Amino acid sequence: MSEQxxxxxxxxxxxxxxxxxxSEAGFPRKVxxxxxxxxxxxxxxxxxxxxxxxxVVEILDYPQLxxxxxxxxxxxxxxxxxxxxxxxxxxxxxxxxxxxxxxxKTRVLVIDFNGIYSGLVVDEVxxxxxxxxxxLTDEVAGVDEKFxxxxxxxxxxxxxxxxxxxxxxxxxxxxxxxxxx
Numbered sequence: 001m002s003e004q005x006x007x008x009x010x011x012x013x014x015x016x017x018x019x020x021x022x023s024e025a026g027f028p029r030k031v032x033x034x035x036x037x038x039x040x041x042x043x044x045x046x047x048x049x050x051x052x053x054x055x056v057v058e059i060l061d062y063p064q065l066x067x068x069x070x071x072x073x074x075x076x077x078x079x080x081x082x083x084x085x086x087x088x089x090x091x092x093x094x095x096x097x098x099x100x101x102x103x104x105k106t107r108v109l110v111i112d113f114n115g116i117y118s119g120l121v122v123d124e125v126x127x128x129x130x131x132x133x134x135x136l137t138d139e140v141a142g143v144d145e146k147f148x149x150x151x152x153x154x155x156x157x158x159x160x161x162x163x164x165x166x167x168x169x170x171x172x173x174x175x176x177x178x179x180x181x
Contacts, residue, residue: 040129045097045144047144049147052164053128062121092123094175113168135157139156149173151166
């Protein structure tokens, strides 16, 4: 009869852990500090705008909506997003412009500030953009004046100026909270 050797699984796991810890020292570590400002770039009409990345919780395709009676015309409706009710506001309509039609590029920026959970309809989201400190400007030429109460400053890259749209200023506006007719 042959003898069976018992394997101690804890000892095997310790041996693997020691091997891994011994080999981790050779990996490079990225420690460089970045002075870039990240933001979510979007179009609203002909305006190039950008919102602070930390202010946007999620970006959605245009969802199926249920109408909400007796609300402002810029309230598109309410959506069920994974069991949460999301009021959807047309940002262009809120700012006094004509409410644009929904296209395949239309997106909803989801925000959540101090319990105000809302979706903002924009014409197109262009993705994440990083700007350097030297691109910062107080000039926001080319951005519609209706946006000025919500603009902090801008970033100039080449001939394009991107207005920094403050979603927090929008949410703190008394008009934004007056959705009932």
